[in-house]
Amino acid sequence: MKHLGRHVLAEIYGCEFDILNDIEKVEEIMVNAALEAGAEVRECVFHKFSPQGVSGVVVISESHLAIHTWPELGYAAVDVFTCGEKVDPWDACNYLTSHFCARHMTARETKRGILPTADEQVAVNL
Numbered sequence: 001m002k003h004l005g006r007h008v009l010a011e012i013y014g015c016e017f018d019i020l021n022d023i024e025k026v027e028e029i030m031v032n033a034a035l036e037a038g039a040e041v042r043e044c045v046f047h048k049f050s051p052q053g054v055s056g057v058v059v060i061s062e063s064h065l066a067i068h069t070w071p072e073l074g075y076a077a078v079d080v081f082t083c084g085e086k087v088d089p090w091d092a093c094n095y096l097t098s099h100f101c102a103r104h105m106t107a108r109e110t111k112r113g114i115l116p117t118a119d120e121q122v123a124v125n126l
Contacts, residue, residue, distance in 0.1 A: 001116055003111035003112060003115065004113025004115065005062075005082055005083035005112040006081070006082055007081040008079065008081075008089040008092075008093055009110070010096070010107035011075070011105065012075065012077075012096060012102045012104075013102060013104040013106075014102050015101060019099075019100055020070070020075075020100065021052045021054065021069070023047075023056075027044055029095075029099045029100065030056060033058075033096045037080070037089060037091040038088065039061065039065075039092075040062070041058060041059075042061055043059040044059070052072055053069050053070060062087045063082050064081055065079070065080045076102075078093065080092045081112065
C-alpha cells in the first residue's frame with residue numbers, strides 16, 4: 001500500500017535548559033531543521049510559557065514540525081510530519097537533537113494516509 005506521509009514522534013532528552021527556554025532559539029532551530037530536511041517553510045507560530053517552556057509549530061509545504069519543551073527537565077517532545085518523497089523527517093529530528101545539545105533521542109515513525117493500490121481499491125468498491 002502507498003502512503004501519503006511519514007510522521008516521526010521524537011523524545012529528545014538531556015537538552016540544554018537555556019536553549020529549550022529561549023523562544024527565539026527554539027524557533028530558529030526548528031526552522032533550520034525543516035530546511036535541513038529539504039522542506040519549504042510557510043509559517044511559524046511559537047509561544048513562551050511562564051515560568052519556562054516553549055511550544056511551537058513550523059508549517060511547511062510538506063506538512064509540519066511541532067514542539068513542546070520542558071527546559072527544567074531538559075526534554076523536548078517533537079513531531080515531524082512530512083508528505084511526499086523529497087523531505088526526510090529523520091534529517092529534521094537529527095538536526096534538532098544536535099542543536100538542542102541533547103544526550104539522547106528516541107523516536108518512532110508512522111506511515112500516514114495509507115492508501116490502497118488500484119487493485120485493492122477495485123476489490124473494496126465491489
